[in-house]
Amino acid sequence: MQQLEPKAEIPAANFSLLNFSSSGRVNTPENRQNAQEPAGLIWAYRLLWLTFIIFFASTAIGKLWDRVWHATIRFDTFWSPPHFFVFIMTVLSGLLIATIALTPNLQSWFGPGIQLPVIKFKLAGSLIILGGGLIMLSITIILDSFWHGAFGLDETQWSVPHCMLGWSWLTIILGFISARLAFRAYRPINWFTRLVISLLILEFLCPAVLGPYYLMYSPNLIHALANIPIVRGEPSAQHMYRIYLHYGLTRQTSPLFIPFVTLFAGIAMALLQQIDARARVFILAPFLWSITLMMRDCYTILFLHYDGVKHIVDIPRILAKEPSLWLPIPLFVAVILFMLLKRSSFREGRIFAISGLVFGCLTFFIWHSANWMILLAIPAAVIMVLGSWVGKLIYKIVEKPRLDMLLRLLLTTCAQIPAILGVIDLIMRKTTP
Numbered sequence: 189m190q191q192l193e194p195k196a197e198i199p200a201a202n203f204s205l206l207n208f209s210s211s212g213r214v215n216t217p218e219n220r221q222n223a224q225e226p227a228g229l230i231w232a233y234r235l236l237w238l239t240f241i242i243f244f245a246s247t248a249i250g251k252l253w254d255r256v257w258h259a260t261i262r263f264d265t266f267w268s269p270p271h272f273f274v275f276i277m278t279v280l281s282g283l284l285i286a287t288i289a290l291t292p293n294l295q296s297w298f299g300p301g302i303q304l305p306v307i308k309f310k311l312a313g314s315l316i317i318l319g320g321g322l323i324m325l326s327i328t329i330i331l332d333s334f335w336h337g338a339f340g341l342d343e344t345q346w347s348v349p350h351c352m353l354g355w356s357w358l359t360i361i362l363g364f365i366s367a368r369l370a371f372r373a374y375r376p377i378n379w380f381t382r383l384v385i386s387l388l389i390l391e392f393l394c395p396a397v398l399g400p401y402y403l404m405y406s407p408n409l410i411h412a413l414a415n416i417p418i419v420r421g422e423p424s425a426q427h428m429y430r431i432y433l434h435y436g437l438t439r440q441t442s443p444l445f446i447p448f449v450t451l452f453a454g455i456a457m458a459l460l461q462q463i464d465a466r467a468r469v470f471i472l473a474p475f476l477w478s479i480t481l482m483m484r485d486c487y488t489i490l491f492l493h494y495d496g497v498k499h500i501v502d503i504p505r506i507l508a509k510e511p512s513l514w515l516p517i518p519l520f521v522a523v524i525l526f527m528l529l530k531r532s533s534f535r536e537g538r539i540f541a542i543s544g545l546v547f548g549c550l551t552f553f554i555w556h557s558a559n560w561m562i563l564l565a566i567p568a569a570v571i572m573v574l575g576s577w578v579g580k581l582i583y584k585i586v587e588k589p590r591l592d593m594l595l596r597l598l599l600t601t602c603a604q605i606p607a608i609l610g611v612i613d614l615i616m617r618k619t620t621p
Contacts (some may be wrong), residue, residue, distance in 0.1 A: 228293035229374055235294065236371070239284040240364050244388075246277030247357065259416055259491075267333070275329045282322040289315045299370035302591050313589020314370050317597070318363025324602040325356040341424035342617060344431055345400040348610030354396040355601040361392045362597075366586035382464040386473035389459050394517070396601075397452040398445075399609065404432055405555070406440040406512050412492045431620045439555040440512055446551050446564040447571050453519050453547055454540065454575015455582070457526060462583040467527060474523045478516035485514040511554065518550040537573055544572025 253270035261268075288294045289311055295301075301310025311319075332349035343350060365385055368377065377385075395402040404410060413419065414429040432438065439445045460470050489497055489506050494513070497506055507514050522543045529539040548568025552561055585593045 225374070229297050232288065232294040232297040233371060233375060235284060235288055236298075236364075236367055239281050239288075242277060242284070243281040243360065243364075246274060246281075250274035250277070258419075260418055262418055262422065271329065271332075275326070278322060278325050278329065282319070282326060285315060285319050285322060289319060297371065297374070298367050299589065302589065302594070304591070312367075312370065313594055314363060314366035314586070316363075316594050317366050317586065317589065318360060320594075320598045320602070321356050321359030321363050324352065324598075325360065328352040328356055339614065339617070341422075342427040342431065344428065344437065344613050344616065345395075345402070346609040346613040346616075348606050348613070351399065351606035351609045351613075352602060354392075354399070355605060358392045358396040359598065359601050361388050362582065362586050365389075366589060369587050379464065379466070379469055382469050383473055383476075386460050386463050386469055387477055389463070390456055390473060390477045390519075393456055393459075394452055397455070398448055400432065400437045401439050401442065401445050401448055404438045406438050406510070407433055408510065409494075409513060410438065412494050416492065427617075427620065431616050434620045435616055441557045443561060443564060445555065446548050446561070446568055449517055449551055450544055450548055450568040450571040451575045451578075453517070453522055454544065454572040454577075455579040456519065456575075457523060457540070457543070457572075458576040458579025459583055460523075462580065462587075471520070471523055471527065474520040478520050481516040482514055489513060515554045518547055518554070521550060522547040536576075540573045540576045541569040544575075545569040547572065 250270050250273050253273070254268075257268055257270050288298070295312050295315060298312035298314045300312065302313050302316060303310050304316070328349050331352070335343070335347065335349045339347075345351065345354075365388070368381070368385070410429050410432050414426060419425045436442050439449075456474075460473060464470060486503055486507075488494075489503055490500065495506055495509075497503060525546055526539055526543045529542060532539075534542070545565055545568060548565030549562065551568075552565055556562070582597070585597050
């Protein structure tokens with residue numbers, strides 16, 4: 189009978205190598221790190237994201253709701269449901285930020301404290317940007333109600349309250365970015381979060397800088413907006429659209445559009461490069477942003493029944509006939525060119541200048557009403573370089589806030605720019621029949 193060889197002895201499992209906590213969890217390095225994190229850090233980070241979700245969701249819903257409301261319901265009071273909703277959610281976001289700022293165990297994680305002239309205790313720089321933007325947004329909403337009563341409803345996007353609205357939203361987004369950067373030492377920023385940050389910059393920077401050029405593409409589009417049934421019987425709305433037409437405040441007709449949009453592109457490219465210079469974020473963010481703009485513009489064509497469009501299948505006819513209605517700002521092409529030129533021996537300033545020149549030419553080919561406007565691509569090279577300098581300065585402020593730079597940022601975005609453009613808006617109102 190064949191005799192089997194004895195099997196090798198199986199070593200006993202060494203369970204002593206596994207450490208269990210009192211709660212029964214294995215003490216892996218990750219669990220030990222989480223267990224050692226202060227409660228203040230955990231709650232500060234959670235409250236930051238909670239505030240951001242409340243603010244961003246309410247702003248997105250409120251903006252969409254407001255546009256649909258004005259296009260379907262006659263204006264009878266400023267405190268319409270969308271306006272009231274945005275105001276309440278802004279106050280709620282402000283209260284959450286105030287709670288963080290007044291709780292030392294929470295606000296200490298938002299960056300080094302800065303001594304303000306009036307307040308006796310120090311506040312984190314990121315919270316100053318965030319709180320300042322929320323305060324100005326709340327003031328803006330109330331000011332808008334007064335402005336309508338004092339100066340009428342025929343206001344362009346350069347009116348003081350409308351301009352303050354766009355810049356306050358941008359300031360708040362910069363505050364959230366500054367707060368998230370302050371948590372880098374405890375919560376590293378992955379590529380997806382950087383992508384979201386980049387998209388937020390593009391989405392809120394563009395309307396703030398472009399003003400009326402953000403939505404007014406061409407005179408034909410203005411005529412379509414003025415002929416919305418509910419708007420057709422509103423004298424103030426009709427006068428507002430006459431202001432746009434009288435002064436040519438459209439992408440297609442205004443000689444100011446190429447300089448303005450190039451300034452936006454320079455600021456945006458510099459900010460995106462500082463957030464993440466890798467191609468998967470630096471290129472992907474403008475691409476996704478461009479896609480969302482094209483989708484929004486196609487929906488606008490359908491909503492307005494533009495040139496007889498009643499069904500989705502009718503949209504391609506308009507897209508081929510008027511590319512100015514749906515082609516996005518050529519930021520994606522400028523970013524691609526920038527990345528290609530980065531591989532050359534050119535200095536960064538020259539790369540921005542070449543990108544600005546090409547960007548200006550592409551913008552001309554999409555939106556222009558006169559051939560001489562191609563000459564505006566020449567100063568676009570210089571404006572792109574100027575925009576990149578502004579973008580780097582903004583990132584420097586949000587990354588490492590200082591009192592003098594913070595006050596300059598808040599004063600410029602929430603007061604000086606709206607005041608200057610607001611005067612221009614009032615002059616245009618008075619001089620347009």
